[in-house]
Amino acid sequence: MSDPVFFITGASSGFGESIAVEATKRNYKVIATARQSMKIRHLKDAGAEVMDLDVTADEATLAAKLKEANSIYGKITHVINAAGYVLEGALEESSNQEILDTFNxxxxxxxxxxxxxxxxxxxxxxxxxxxxxxLASWTGMPGIASYNATKWAVSGLTESLVPELAPFGIRACVIEPGYFRTALLNSGAHRIQSARHITAYDNTAARNFHGVLDQADNKQLGNVASAARVIIDVFTGTGVGAGREIPVRLVLGSDILAGIKEKMANTEKLLNKWEPVIVTTDHKD
Structure with a gap:
């Protein structure tokens, strides 16, 4: 695709930031967004246009923002939705508002x-x-069930959009990374603890997973800069993406590759075990 224009949400850190950096390095046009554009001033200095954008804003506000973004270069060719965070805590500990905010x-x-x-x-x-x-789109994880639910939803949403948008020449893709060394697992803005603490969950899988995330934080196997290069290649048909169709799922990282294969094997075992029961629910006429 010639002269691409990338519109990126969640560009203040992680994948959003890295994709913006990689795209500007290639002299592609980039419109990087964050709730506070002052936090992505370095992207502006690198050549990107920057905008304040809250992805949870009302419909009219977002329509005006996209109209403004489109007017900068006269078009938008690539939209990358990278905004997101982890709500940590057992489901019972998480309030309706905390869960709603995560989904929002x-x-x-x-x-x-x-x-x-x-x-x-x-x-x-x-x-x-x-x-x-x-990876949370594929594997349930105790202690972050709300996050898992959002990622399953996003993958399902994208798979549905593939045939829905194909008639317009729009290729929809869900990027599914494993554990990458971003700020996602840092406590604070991207990993938020539920306010409520129920002692019954102490020393259970839900609470112990907190330690798993702590141990993984800043030691993740995935290199986000390398992933950003692959993402840009695939979405522009260059480098490793040359001659390849954009996949429904762009899976990144050897850990998620192993996780998906395990999920597939376990699902096949489940279906084989329960097939005699599954088929009994059909009409006989």
Whole structure:
């Protein structure tokens, strides 16, 4: 695709930031967004346009933001929805508001931006829409069930959009990384603890997973800069993406590769074991 224009949410850190950096290095046009654009001043210095953007804003506000973004270069060809965070805590400990806030950012944020961006992507007749799933799209994890639910939702959403948007030349893709060395697992802005603490969950899988995340933090196997290069290659048909179709799922990292293969094997075992029961529920006529 010639002269791509990337519109990226969640560009203040992690994958969003790395994709913006990689795209600007290649002299592609980039519109990087964050809730506070002052936090991505370094991307502006590198050549990107930057905008304040809250993916949970109302429909009219987001429509105006996308119209403004499209006016910068006269088009948008690639939309990358990278905004998201982890809510940590057993489900019982998590309040309705905490869970709602997680879905509002991780799922409805992607939906909001997609709906606002689609008129501009359709106008190109050849464009890319990408969301972020995760290893958590495939494997349930105690203590972060709400996060798992959001990532399963995003992967399912994207798979449904593939045939829905194909008639307009829009390739939808969900990027599914394993554990990558980003700030996602740092306590604070991207990994938030539920306010409530129920002692019954102490020394259970839900609480022990906190330690698993702590041990993984800043020691993740995945290199986010390397992943950003692959993502840009795949979405522009260059480098490792040359001659390849954009996949429904762009899986990144050897750990998630192993996790998906295990999930597939376990699912096949489950179906084989229960097949005699499964088929009994069909009509006989």
């Amino acid at each position: 950012t991780n799922v409805f944020g992607a939906v909001n931006i997609t709906r606002a961006a689609l008129p501009y992507l359709r106008a190109q007749q050849s464009s890319v829409l990408a969301h972020f799933g995760s």
